[in-house]
Amino acid sequence: MSMSKFQNHFCYLCGALELKEQKAVHSYSSNSTTGKESSRDKKMEAILKSSFGFSAFRPYQKKVIQDILQGKDCLVVMATGSGKSLCYQVPPLVVGKTGIVVSPLISLMQDQVMALKQRGIMSEYLGSTQTDSTVQAKAENGQYNILFMTPEKACSVPISFWSKLQKAGICLFAVDEAHCISEWGHDFRVEYNRLDKLRDVLPGLPFVALTATATEKVRSDIISSLKMKDPQVTIGSFDRTNLFYGVKSFNRGPLFLNELVLDISKYLASGGSTIIYCTTIKDVEQIFKALEEAGISAGIYHGQMDKKARAESHRLFIRDELQIMVATIAFGMGIDKPNIRQVIHYGCPKSLESYYQESGRCGRDGMASVCWLYYTRSDFSKADFYCGESQTENQRRAIMESLMAAQQYCSLATCRRSFLLNYFGEKYQSDKCGNCDNCIVSKKERDMSKEAFLLLATIQSCRGKWGLNMPVDILRGSRAKKILDAQFDKLPLHGLGREYSSNWWKALASQLISQGYLTENIRDVYRTISISAKGEKFLNSTRDDCQLPLVLPVTSEMIGESGDDSTLIEAGRMENLTKSGLSEAEAKLFQMLLDERMKLARSAGTAPYAICGDLTVKKIALTRPSTKARLANIDGVNQHLLKMHGDLILQAVKHLSQEVGLSLDGECKEDGNGQCTTARKLYTESNQGRPLAPAKFEAWKMWYEDGLSIPKIANFPGRSAPIKETTVSGYILDAAQEGYTIDWTKFCDEIGLTCSIFSDIQSAVSKVGSTDKLKAIKDELPEEISYAHIKACLLMQKCGISPESTLPRDEKTDEPMNVVPKFSGSPTSKQQKEEPNVAAACNPSTEEIPISLKRQKVCESDEENRIPVKATVSSLVEWLKNNDGVTLDNMMQNFKGSEEESLVAMLNALEGDFVIYRKNNVYKLM
């Protein structure tokens, strides 16, 4: 499609959809203002955190997921890296059915399956390279949350596969890279055209098409090809705000190669990945060799390599074993690596469409990343090469127009982002984005009216019959045959522009084209240049004694020539971008944590980004969490990551922070969507008691600090064999005995020690007459009263813990507690206190003092009303069930009997366990 057609289609597309989008946005916001989120919406949000680790949906994601869940067909056109995949990944987890995703490349599917598995999501792919013969059978039984398929496979599996899967449960059929359906798309795939056959096989199933590039023609092709019914069309912005755009002109040769290698070696230190795209295999090999000679290991990828070598190169790059990839654009669509920090184009690409796509492969995780384009003037004369296979004049014109747009982008003196977005039909609100070389480098400007006059006058003399080379050569005083033949050497202007290079004059011409003084015309694969009406006006108004000023920016190609020596600020340097917002020590820690992640990925046989994203590592470096709860609250940390690697990460954070001299639980300086708040110390070293046996200490730590329940500790993964729950509760009691703080309310709640059991144990002790022989006491009691109950009861009395405010009321009898003073001796003043003891340590120095407990009626309702309500883990969860979305203040209002610290401890424990999650300091149930 020609550039102008492309633009027109795009404008139409955006215009036509504006209304629909506005409606969607409106209905969405009015829903949200009612504050009544449906339970499905709540589940979506909970899954976003627990499975993906994210605290907020990106624009359009929620709307698309809601549409899919309502069974609607959807067409989603959103920029590369905007998060389209999440739109088909969340619904299967919400409804507990399989989502089918058709994807064009096996390598792409394998990478996605790898990343999903790291999130604990059941996922597999079916395609020619699948070696596990059980996958298909498991798939049809609905064992996967997400099943990827090549289009060939989707069309060739027997109908029985689909009918079985329908029985097991299927919730969507997604077609990724849906532009492959259309012959107008840039990657047409015949097999995609046969997917519509599945419409009849899977009636009523929502079909979801997703792509990053779709003109109106492609969009309607997708809709009709997939027989979509009244699809919901969502079009996101094409602005990749985290990408820096920069352009540099260069001269081919060893000098520039040295400069490039030097630049690359600087980037290496920052740890990010780089792709260098070349326009020819020769360039790929040359750069690869230059890097190799400088001792920099890089990957190489081009169409003439065999399949195996290409796959290996791809694998090493994806897994961060190689930081740099030098490639032709054959290294393309299968790149799903979110942490590419830099894409360099060595040579101008053939169109702005391909540049947007290729450069868009960096920064998919949203972190600051850079796109540099290096061009030489000779790149712009490759039209006949690109037109080589085109059949018609129209096709050739389209290719020429695309190349001219890319050339215009290179020569631009104004905001590059604004130019790019305008080209794709999206209006950019401002003249300056502040994140491209032209916006951040203050360019020198000067009056170039004299030079403009010379150039325009010479072009006028050529009468529009020539391209730009001829007038430039005339000005430079060339005596080439073509000049002599045309007698241009006789022109008075001949040789008047010798003081500037050809490229300088061409750079001036580019500016005069973009300002409308010159016009480029296409004639087959040739371009000619002529004066526009504006240019003529300028020429006519200029006389010897009076020349109107024409102030133009000195572009990078002009720098260094006759007075145009303005200095360019080094802009868009990666090392500055990735480490922005980090202090020197934090940057060091960030790098160390990236290395740790690499080790973890190697041992897990996966890619580092699949463990967790760079942005998450950066947030860990900024906040340095000391507990699982704090780690869980970081954006990007999901339940699976915490379970599999949480302990290792916390250990690494602890010792690496120490190494660089940073304290734990630092404040996040990034906005982080409210993720990073001031840390609160829950306990100090002095809270801890005497040394304990490691197993006991570990059990206490997991229970009290990490907030795990007794059954969870007993069955904690990673132990060679589970231990008994009674052993765990025994360990915790031993810790309490040694002076370690424990939350008695929580403990009694977990072991089921109620008022009436407590009372029964007291009677038994009284009957036996001593606390020495536990067995004798046990024998006096019903079977269901365990040793743990007896031990806890005795220790509570020993530690002076008041049972009336600690123990839950007996559910069966609902009777008032009848605690009879059975033990002899007199209580200490501490023991007589009626204040609740929530998180109390047993004072190890306390002598065993038999105590006499007062007879009380604490469970009576009037008494209950008088005593402020105190939270237990279960009562807190129950309350959150009915009051989802509450702040700590709300909780303190409700549980007036609980100290803030105790509430925070419980919340942290629940958060670390992924029972609840916190977003902007509002707590919600998962």
Ligand SMILES: Nc1ncnc2c1ncn2[C@@H]1O[C@H](COP(=O)(O)OP(=O)(O)OP(=O)(O)O)[C@@H](O)[C@H]1O
């Ligand atoms: N809500 C979110 N919050 C934070 N990060 C997110 C969110 N949604 C997606 N991401 C991250 O954004 C990155 C890009 O997402 P994704 O791969 O889905 O992009 P895409 O639109 O499919 O891109 P492409 O067109 O290149 O395939 C991934 O690293 C993903 O984990």
